């Protein structure tokens with residue numbers, strides 16, 4: 001499409017549609033911080049990083065960023081996402097969805113193992129997701145996480161992100177800055 005306005009006329013409602021869906025699905029869920037921030041702030045922040053920092057205008061990628069935790073953490077199904085947002089968005093969401101039937105420790109190991117094989121678009125969602133999580137951890141740590149657990153989180157996050165590099169320098173830079181800040185604060 002050559003007309004920039006037409007692009008925006010499609011992109012904005014498409015992204016807001018995904019935002020409404022995510023807000024509805026995450027209704028009542030809170031982040032782990034002491035302030036009990038509404039969960040929906042997290043995917044909104046992820047999309048803000050992708051678009052605002054990463055300069056990404058790929059609407060499917062931004063929609064998938066908004067929906068990235070819906071299958072893992074709500075009753076949303078892959079089929080529902082495909083019906084509403086198409087197959088490409090569904091498969092991106094599924095690439096970054098953990099298998100909840102596995103033990104937590106196994107899931108974290110698999111994230112490290114799977115990262116290098118993700119599609120470039122899924123890697124960008126991972127980068128923004130981990131950046132958002134580190135940002136939250138610095139600003140308002142999970143209420144019940146002791147220092148050691150926070151340190152382990154940063155180490156693990158770095159290992160996942162090691163497999164997600166090479167597709168967006170600005171997103172990598174902000175991830176690295178947040179990881180450095182987190183490490184400095186957790187000593």
Ligand code: ZN
Nearest residue numbers: 042068069129
């Ligand atoms: Zn997330």
